[in-house]
Amino acid sequence: MGTTDYDHPATTAEVAVPPRRPFFQTLKTSLKETLFPDDPLRRFKDQPPCRRFVIGMQYFLPILEWAPAYSFGFLKADLIAGITIASLAIPQGISYAKLANLPPILGLYSSFVPPMVYAMLGSSRDLAIGTVAVGSLLMSSMLSRAVSPSENPRLYLHLAFTATFVAGVLQATLGFLRLGFIVDFLSHATIVGFMGGAATVVCLQQLKGILGLDHFTHATDLVSVVRSVFSQTHQWRWESAILGCCFLFYLFLTRYLSKRRAKLFWISAMAPLTSVILGSVLVYVTHAEKHGVQVIGYLKKGLNPPSVENLTFESPYLTTAIKTGIVTGIITFAEGVAAGRSFAMLKNYHIDGNKEMIAFGMMNILGSFTSCYLTSGPFSRSAVNYNAGCKTAASNIVMAIAVMITLLFLTPLFHYTPLVVLSSIIISAMLGLIDYGAAIHLWKIDKFDFVVCIGSYLGVIFGNIEIGLVIAVALSMMRVLLYVARPRTLVLGKIPNSKCYRSMDQYPAAQTVSGVLILEIGAPIYFANASYLRERISRWIDDEEDRLKSLGKTRLQYLILNMSAVGCIDSSGISMLEEVKNNLDRRDLKLALANPGGEVMKKLERSKFIELLGKEWIYMTVGEAVAACNFMLHSSTPKLGVDEPETWSDNNV
Amino acid sequence: MGTTDYDHPATTAEVAVPPRRPFFQTLKTSLKETLFPDDPLRRFKDQPPCRRFVIGMQYFLPILEWAPAYSFGFLKADLIAGITIASLAIPQGISYAKLANLPPILGLYSSFVPPMVYAMLGSSRDLAIGTVAVGSLLMSSMLSRAVSPSENPRLYLHLAFTATFVAGVLQATLGFLRLGFIVDFLSHATIVGFMGGAATVVCLQQLKGILGLDHFTHATDLVSVVRSVFSQTHQWRWESAILGCCFLFYLFLTRYLSKRRAKLFWISAMAPLTSVILGSVLVYVTHAEKHGVQVIGYLKKGLNPPSVENLTFESPYLTTAIKTGIVTGIITFAEGVAAGRSFAMLKNYHIDGNKEMIAFGMMNILGSFTSCYLTSGPFSRSAVNYNAGCKTAASNIVMAIAVMITLLFLTPLFHYTPLVVLSSIIISAMLGLIDYGAAIHLWKIDKFDFVVCIGSYLGVIFGNIEIGLVIAVALSMMRVLLYVARPRTLVLGKIPNSKCYRSMDQYPAAQTVSGVLILEIGAPIYFANASYLRERISRWIDDEEDRLKSLGKTRLQYLILNMSAVGCIDSSGISMLEEVKNNLDRRDLKLALANPGGEVMKKLERSKFIELLGKEWIYMTVGEAVAACNFMLHSSTPKLGVDEPETWSDNNV
Numbered sequence A, B: 001m002g003t004t005d006y007d008h009p010a011t012t013a014e015v016a017v018p019p020r021r022p023f024f025q026t027l028k029t030s031l032k033e034t035l036f037p038d039d040p041l042r043r044f045k046d047q048p049p050c051r052r053f054v055i056g057m058q059y060f061l062p063i064l065e066w067a068p069a070y071s072f073g074f075l076k077a078d079l080i081a082g083i084t085i086a087s088l089a090i091p092q093g094i095s096y097a098k099l100a101n102l103p104p105i106l107g108l109y110s111s112f113v114p115p116m117v118y119a120m121l122g123s124s125r126d127l128a129i130g131t132v133a134v135g136s137l138l139m140s141s142m143l144s145r146a147v148s149p150s151e152n153p154r155l156y157l158h159l160a161f162t163a164t165f166v167a168g169v170l171q172a173t174l175g176f177l178r179l180g181f182i183v184d185f186l187s188h189a190t191i192v193g194f195m196g197g198a199a200t201v202v203c204l205q206q207l208k209g210i211l212g213l214d215h216f217t218h219a220t221d222l223v224s225v226v227r228s229v230f231s232q233t234h235q236w237r238w239e240s241a242i243l244g245c246c247f248l249f250y251l252f253l254t255r256y257l258s259k260r261r262a263k264l265f266w267i268s269a270m271a272p273l274t275s276v277i278l279g280s281v282l283v284y285v286t287h288a289e290k291h292g293v294q295v296i297g298y299l300k301k302g303l304n305p306p307s308v309e310n311l312t313f314e315s316p317y318l319t320t321a322i323k324t325g326i327v328t329g330i331i332t333f334a335e336g337v338a339a340g341r342s343f344a345m346l347k348n349y350h351i352d353g354n355k356e357m358i359a360f361g362m363m364n365i366l367g368s369f370t371s372c373y374l375t376s377g378p379f380s381r382s383a384v385n386y387n388a389g390c391k392t393a394a395s396n397i398v399m400a401i402a403v404m405i406t407l408l409f410l411t412p413l414f415h416y417t418p419l420v421v422l423s424s425i426i427i428s429a430m431l432g433l434i435d436y437g438a439a440i441h442l443w444k445i446d447k448f449d450f451v452v453c454i455g456s457y458l459g460v461i462f463g464n465i466e467i468g469l470v471i472a473v474a475l476s477m478m479r480v481l482l483y484v485a486r487p488r489t490l491v492l493g494k495i496p497n498s499k500c501y502r503s504m505d506q507y508p509a510a511q512t513v514s515g516v517l518i519l520e521i522g523a524p525i526y527f528a529n530a531s532y533l534r535e536r537i538s539r540w541i542d543d544e545e546d547r548l549k550s551l552g553k554t555r556l557q558y559l560i561l562n563m564s565a566v567g568c569i570d571s572s573g574i575s576m577l578e579e580v581k582n583n584l585d586r587r588d589l590k591l592a593l594a595n596p597g598g599e600v601m602k603k604l605e606r607s608k609f610i611e612l613l614g615k616e617w618i619y620m621t622v623g624e625a626v627a628a629c630n631f632m633l634h635s636s637t638p639k640l641g642v643d644e645p646e647t648w649s650d651n652n653v
Helices: A023-035 A040-044 A049-060 A063-069 A072-099 A105-109 A113-121 A133-143 A153-176 A180-185 A188-205 A222-230 A238-260 A262-286 A315-347 A353-369 A379-387 A394-414 A419-431 A436-445 A447-462 A465-485 A527-551 A571-586 A598-606 A609-613 A622-636 A646-651 B023-035 B040-044 B049-060 B063-069 B072-099 B105-109 B113-121 B133-143 B153-176 B180-185 B188-205 B222-230 B238-260 B262-286 B315-347 B353-369 B379-387 B394-414 B419-431 B436-445 B447-462 B465-485 B527-551 B571-586 B598-606 B609-613 B622-636 B646-651
Strands: A489-494 A501-503 A516-521 A558-562 A590-594 B489-494 B501-503 B516-521 B558-562 B590-594
Touching: A040 A049, A049 A063, A063 A113, A072 A105, A072 A133, A072 A262, A072 A379, A072 A394, A072 A419, A105 A394, A113 A353, A113 A394, A133 A153, A133 A188, A133 A315, A133 A419, A133 A465, A153 A180, A153 A315, A153 A353, A180 A315, A180 A353, A180 A465, A180 B465, A180 B527, A188 A222, A188 A315, A188 A419, A188 A436, A188 A447, A188 A465, A188 B527, A188 B571, A222 A447, A238 A262, A238 A419, A262 A379, A262 A394, A262 A419, A315 A353, A315 A379, A315 A465, A436 A447, A436 B571, A436 B598, A447 A465, A465 A527, A465 B180, A465 B465, A465 B527, A489 A527, A501 A622, A516 A527, A516 A622, A527 A558, A527 A571, A527 B180, A527 B188, A527 B465, A558 A622, A571 A590, A571 A598, A571 A609, A571 B188, A571 B315, A571 B436, A590 A622, A598 A609, A598 B436, B040 B049, B049 B063, B063 B113, B072 B105, B072 B133, B072 B262, B072 B379, B072 B394, B072 B419, B105 B394, B113 B353, B113 B394, B133 B153, B133 B188, B133 B315, B133 B419, B133 B465, B153 B180, B153 B315, B153 B353, B180 B315, B180 B353, B180 B465, B188 B222, B188 B315, B188 B419, B188 B436, B188 B447, B188 B465, B222 B447, B238 B262, B238 B419, B262 B379, B262 B394, B262 B419, B315 B353, B315 B379, B315 B465, B436 B447, B447 B465, B465 B527, B489 B527, B501 B622, B516 B527, B516 B622, B527 B558, B527 B571, B558 B622, B571 B590, B571 B598, B571 B609, B590 B622, B598 B609
Parallel strands: A516 A558, A558 A590, B516 B558, B558 B590
Antiparallel strands: A489 A501, A489 A516, B489 B501, B489 B516
C-alpha cells in the first residue's frame, strides 16, 4: 500500500464513509445478494411483455429453449448416447433396487418416468438420470431401522415412496425458496470421503450376493458386516463365489481397456449388460439356480403402476419417512448437481443450482406417484453419457424409451439373471467411487480438508452413513467458525525499495518501522473474536516493547491497525476497538487505523468511534499512516532514532 | 495500493511464498495461536527454577501475588466494601434460594464457602461472589421438569448439588483445556437480550410472592405466568400486595437517589437489608404472619453441613443434572466473566478467561461439597463492591466472615422476614438487568445484533430460557456462516490523484480503468462460498461487458482479483479459481491476482495453480497489476482507448 508523491505526509483523500442509504434499501440489497446472486430476472430486463412470457416459460421448462433448435445431427448423437446409457441403466437399476431392499422391478420403473421429467425441466445436457447406489443404500439403512423389508415388505415399499415424495417436496421447496446453496456446505472433501465410505460399505454389502448368503446384517458398518460374513463361513456357496469373481474380473478388464483408450468407452459401458446376458444364459443352460445360485426370478411385465395411494402419512412411520427423505434428498441432490456442474464446466455452459433443485424435486415427486423411488444423476452413468457424445437432455428420453420397451416386452429375460452378477456390477461401479487419488491430492494441498475427508470416510465405515456426514459437516463448520474466532493477526513491515507494507512472515525482507507497530487483522471483528483480538493485540504490543527494549531502541509510540481485510464489524467488535483505544491511551500509545472498508466506516461512524479516535487518525493506506506517525515523531521529538535512517528522508513521503 | 516510481510497469518485488516449514511446526504454531493466544508461559521465560516455581504458584493461586503486598489501607477499603456487599448478599442470597425453589438457608451457605475459594483462586479484584438470579431461575426451571421441588424436596436438593458439581467440573475442565473461549460465542447482544428476558421472567415469577399466592405455575413463559396469576384472582392477598408495593417504592427511591449522586451508592446498597429489618419488625409487631403475609420461618443455626454424600449419580436423574450443570455452568460463567472483565477494564488490569474458569469451577465443586448451590459473580453486587472501593478479593473474605457470623448467631432474626420483601428485593435487582438502553444502542449500530438480542429476549419470555439461548446462538452462528458463505465482492476503481484502488461503493469518486475489471473478494475462499463466488464473478464480468457495450467502449480484457482480504483458501476454493481461469480463457480474458497473502500463496503453489496462471500474473498491488495490464494493452493494441487518458502516461507508473 503506497503513499502519495507529496513531500509532506498529507493524505491523498479522506477515508470515505459510504453514502447513507435507507434501511430498507440496504436490507433489500443484502437479501438480493444472499438469495439471488445469479440475478435470475436479468434476462427479463428491457424485454417486451410477450418475449418476457417466452423467457419465463423457457426458464421453468428448459426444453423449450433447446427443442426448437434441435437438429438431426443432435438426434443421431443423442440416440447413440441414450442407448448406451440404457444398457447401463437397466442392470444397474435392478442392482440398486436390490441394494435398497426394494423389488428389482422398481429400478426399471425409476429409469422410465424420472428421466422423462428431467428432460423437460433440467438444465444439464449431460446428466443421465436414474437411481444411485449411495441413495439406495442410505434409504435402505434408514428405513429398515423402522420397518423390516423382509417381514413387512409392503409397508417398507410404501415408506420408500413416501420418503421419495418427501425428498422431492424438500428439493422443490428449497429450489423455489432459492436455498439451493445449502448443498454448498457439503464441501468437495466431504463428498470425496463420504462417497468413498459409502462405496466401501456398499461393496462390503455385496459379499452377501457374492457368497450367496441368505441371512445378512442390516447394519452397514465394517465391524457388523465382517462379523456377519465370518460367522457363517459354513454357508458360503462356492458356485456363487466363482461366478462372481469371473464377472468381476470381466468388468475390471473392460474398464481397464476403456481407461487406456478413451474411444473404447463403449466396451465398459456395455459390459454390465453383456454380463447380465451371459450370466442369465449360463444359469438357464446349466440350471445353476437349483445349485445354490440365486436368481432375480419373476419380473412383472408392464409400465409403472400408479402409487399415489401408497404414500403413507401415518403417525408412527411418518417421522422415519421425513428424516429419510431429508437426508437422502440432500445427499443425492448434492451428488447430482456436482456431476452436472462438472460436465457443464467441460462444455462451458451454466447450471443454475436452484433450477436444478426444482427439476430434481419435480422428478422425485412425480416418481413417487408412479412407483419410482429416489433418483438423481449418478456421476458414472453421466460420464458414459458425456463420452458417448450426448448433445441434449434428449438422451434421457431415448434411455426412457429403451427402458419402456424393456418393461413392456423384455422383463421375462431377466428371470434367470443371477444375483451374483448384480453384485459384481455394483462392486465394479462402486470401486470407481473410492477416489484415493483425490484424498492424496487433498493431503498435499490442504491438511484440514484431508481431515474432513478421512473423518467422513471413517465415520461412514465404522459408524453409519449419517454419522460420517455429521462428522464431516461439523468439522467443516468448525473450520469456518475457527477462522472467524481465531483470525490471523500479522505484523507488517516495509518492503525495501517500495512503498508497500506487507506481512513479515511472508516477506522476510520486510523491515519494521521504529516506534510504530503495524498489525493486520485478517477477519471481520465479531463477538466470536473480539476478546481474542483484544488479548492478541496487547500481546503483540508487549512482545514488540520487549524486543525494542532488548535492542536498546526507543519505545513504541504508535499502533497502526490495517483494516483492509476486516469486512465487517459488529457491536462487540466496536467495544473491542474502544477498549484497545482506552488501553493504548493508558500506555501512552497512539492508535491509527488504515484502510477501513465501507461497512466498517459506517459502523464506526454510527457508534461515534470515529469521534473518539479522531478523524485524523484514519488513513487510506498503511503508508500514509506511517508517514503521518513519522512526521509527528519527528516534529515532537526530533531526537528519536528510526530503524532505517532513510525512511523519513526518502521513502516515507 | 500504490505502485513504484519506475517508468516501466515492472514489479517492485515478487509476491513471496512464505518459507516452507515442517508440517508439525505449522501445526504447533496454529494450535498455540488457537489455544494459547495469551501465551501463559511467557512469564516463565528466562527465569531461574525457583523463581519459576513461585510464578507457577502465583499463577494457580493469585492470592500469593497480592497478599504479600497487602497493606493496612487496603484492609480498610476491603473491610468497608466487604460489609457493604454482605448487607446485600444476605437478603439477596435468601431471595435467590427461594427463586431456585431451594431452602432459603442455602443462599447464606452459598455466600460463605464460594467467596472464600474465589478469594484464593480468582484473578478479579472486584467481583463479589454469590448466587445469581438467572442461574437460580434456570436451575429451578430445568430441575423441576424432572423432580417436583414441593413433592420431593430432598431429591430436588440433592439434584441441585449434583448439577452444581457438574457445572464446577465442566468449568474447571474447560479452563484446564483452555477452551474458555467458547463463552465468547455468547455475544454481548445475546447476553443483553437473554438477561433482559430472564429478568422479565423472574419479575413475573415474583407476582407469586407479591400477591401472596400459594400455588403457582412452574413454567417460566409469559403466557403461563399470566394465566396462573389471573386464574386465581380470588386468592390475591391485599395485605401482601400493599406491603410489597411499599417496599418496592422504597427500593426504587433509594436506587434513584444513588443514581443521582454516585457518592450515595451505599443508600441503595443498604436498602435491601433495611427492608428486611423493617419488614421483619413490622410483621413481628403486627403479627401479620397470621393475616396472610407469608414469612421465611425457621432457619437452622450453624455453618454449612457437608453434602458430598448427597451428590446423586443415579441413572434416571443424572442426565437432568448433567444438562442443568452444563447450561447453568456456561451461562453463569459468562455473566461472571463479563462482569469481571468490565471492572478489570475500568481499573486497567487483565483477567485471564481460562484461569477465571478454573477458579469458578473449583468454587462450585467445593461449594457442592458444602451445601452450596451454583455461584458466580453477579454484576450488580460487583458494581456495589467496586463503588464501595474494594481493593482486592479480600472484600469477598470479609463478606464471607460477615455471612459466617450471621449463620452462627443471627439466623433467628430472619424468622419473621416476610416473603414479599424478598420478592421486592428480587424485582428491584432484576429491573436493573433489563437494559433497554443497550438494545436501542444495538439498533443504532448494528441491526443484526439487535435482531439477535430481541430474538433471545422473545425466546426467553415466550418459550423458555434455553429456547432463547438457542435462538440467539443459532442466529449469531448463522451470521458468521453467512459472512463466509456470501462474501462481499467489490468493484475497485482508482482514487483520483493517488495510486490507490478502492471500492467504488465507498468512494463514489473512484474511476474505472478501461478494459480492466478489478474485483475485491472479502472473505476466505472456502467450500461454502466457492460456487457463489464463481457465479458472482461471472455476473460481474457480464455486467461490466454490458456496461461497456452500452457506452460503446472497448471490451473487457483483464480481470484483476484483489486477494488482500482472502485470508485462507481450501481445496474447493482452488478448484473455483481454476474454473474461473478456464472460463476466462474461453472468453478471451486474462486473469491477474493482486496481493495474495502468505497462506494463500502457499496453497496456490502446492496445487500448481501458480504454474497454471503464470507467475507473471501475480502482483503485489492492484496498481502494479493495472500498470502491467495497461502496458500490455498498449504494446499489443495501441489504438485502445482508456477511460482517463492520463492514466497511462502519468499516474499508472
